[in-house]
Amino acid sequence: MKVLKLIPFLFLGVFACQTPQDIDPNDPNAEQPASEKGTPTEVGQPVGAAFSQTIGPEGGSISTPDNKITFTFPAGAVSKPTPITIQPVENKAFVGIGLTYNITAPDTKLNKNAEMTLHYTPEDVEGAAPEVLGIAHQDQEGIWQSRVDVKVDKVNKTVKAPVSHLAHWAFYEQFFIECDKKEVASVEQVKFVVKFPERRTDAKPGDPYGDLMPLSPHQIISASRVVRRTINGVTDGSKEGDNYANVGQITEDRSLAKATYTAPAREPDNNPVAIGAEIDLKQLGHIILVKNVRVESGANLSINGSYDANPNVMLTVNGNKLQGAITDSTGLKMISFSIEGFHGDGVYGFGPNGGSQIIARISQFTIGTHGYYNDRAEWISGKATVTISNYKGKERPMIGKISGTFFRGTSPFSASAKFKAVPAVL
Template sequence: MVCGLLMLLAASCQQPDKTTDPAPESGTPTELGQPMGAAVSKSIGPAGGTIALPDGKLTLVFPAGALSRETTISIQPIENKAPGGTGLAYRFGPDGAQFAKPVQLTWRYRPEDLAGTAPEALGIAFQGSDRVWMGTTNVTVDKNARTLTASLPHFSDWSIYEQYFMTPTEAALAPGETVQLDVFYQPGRREANPDRPDPDDLITPLVEARKMDRSQVKNWRVNGQDLGSRFDENSGALTVLNEGASATYRAPNKVPATPYNPVAVSVELVMKGGPQIQFVTNLTIAAANELTVGSRKIQTPTVTLTVAEPILSVLMTELAQDAPLANQVYLSAGVGKFTGTGTYSTDDHDFNSIVAGTSDGTSYTDMYVDQFGVRHDTHAKITVTEYNRAKKIIRGRISGSLKHFDDHTYEVKTIQVDGVFRAAMP
């Protein structure tokens, strides 16, 4: 039986109306997370005490009598390896420590932790000695304070995870582009024994998420509207698929105005009792390719990509791909040590460069040498926000300030460039 580790304000465990998959017998082991920052520590004794991260994201409260002697308590941020895990995980020390009274953990979640999910759909899990993550059901959600609170009988690696969620959590689309949205759940297996209130009984092993049935979700909406089969010029269209809890969204044919952009696609879980749970994915509609060089703006430039790692070349032109660069607007960028998504600055002139041209034949570069032999650098950058090898897609932006130096008059001209691109790799 699919039992939600859905952390509702009520203590009971709510379930979707229909289950689709038999519960697994065991969880999915994962490797241990590596440290992701400095640990904090504090000595706490039998009288009890509190330890918290400097940013207030996580707090542990030890009641009087939880510890029998002075103990150094530590919190180490680590990689989150939990199935469905969100944000960082944390390693509490001493590892394996047991307590005479449960320690209260309060985890303050961020808005970004809720991308594609909801507060009620978050749970807290720990990793056992067998490397399997176990989700706890004794959790309270305070939506106003944005906290999850749980009682810990022992120390281990702990994480926030998503019991239900929608993918993608967010995306950027070009006009007319489509994307499929899917709703998943964490199958798990409830091991609660009503005759034994021991918190260790209120656990379920975490496994890889599985897609929900179409009947387990309802009320697909786009910007709050039920579009049905209608195509809206500002919101686009949404088609609910027959297989699974899935829908295909199609972006409008032009970039919508700000009130409609980003587009919010939402769906609700079908639950037996309890509050309604709604997931939202925000989709930003932007021109796939757009080029601005000085005062000239080209709405649909031609984009040519060359990828031969570690080299990336991007050429954006006003005219067709085979047209000569002279007397047309263009923007060219090269990265000599391309490693994927990230920002590549022309401050590193040995490997990165940007050149632009205008329709009068003037070229602008990220550096020039004046009449005295002095080199002058400008600041520009290439930012790659998507590098999808499987789909052979690269998305990014070329932006900054370039200069032209006239060898005869010694005049220096400055121009601003901005090129947004999303194109297929050869």
């Protein structure tokens, strides 16, 4: 079991004496001194029915019906048999985990701290880590007062923290990754930021109920705190057999803890992709925060009876010209096209003349065209078309399909494709 005392070391020892050197103090997104009083939030509304149990001087425990949360009262916490009621309510704490629990008892004050235990799942801490969970109660002014003493047990997947008095109590994330999407198309981008809760840095021992610190909204941390970025646990996402081409790429903002992940041109073999950031907690060492992103290509490729359910898709829009290539995993079979006069959604055909062209490649040296002239100089068309059903411009996925007949000389073969990917807009 690991005892985590994150707040006093991290926020008192690090931030009280210095401002990060690579941050503009006038930037509202940078690490700034926190509000001394914290920022109030509304009180959450009840969620479901309350539950209660009588706790005597010998102590006891109360669990939620799903056993997600357990409150343990040690011997001597109350002086006489006391009915204690727990009402689940909405969690309005900044980046709260699960529900808030309002603990009440008539005319009662705890003589000893109780203990609140969270039985967490990976989904509960996605984008964060159990080591960075904190606990706080909401005071009468609506301000969340956080405690400094949290115990993490990764083996049993529990987080425990003291409950000093009867109030609204909730767990929250002290550091976490925030992203704008959890599912992306091929070559689509996801923006990531690493945040922590703005808070006071002058709490002193002897404050009521212990070393409490009022919380304010989370803000972006300094880039100097990010040691490295990872994809699937590997720095920069590259290693033998697992490079940018099949897992994507991370581009960092070196002034703040922001980054952009660009998905690969096809669905990766390991999906979802785990995007990580290793954070330096100074005296407490390093932690790795992880956020999962699923890449859904929505593409397929069929050429002359050969089918690929997960081809590479590359699209480019340059003015009124659309170019695309849908390639199988071997890189040998492909449909590529170039459309002049591109104007967004619609059906685009290909004639014997003009700038628009489309071909289907069967192998390295065998290419099929969309039509041919017969021996009477008549154009025989395979009626190949590219249909664009969704184009919203830059940074948005384009959806389309390709169909038609192609020819090796005069021998026909069928080829078709579906695609969904973000085009490069030049």
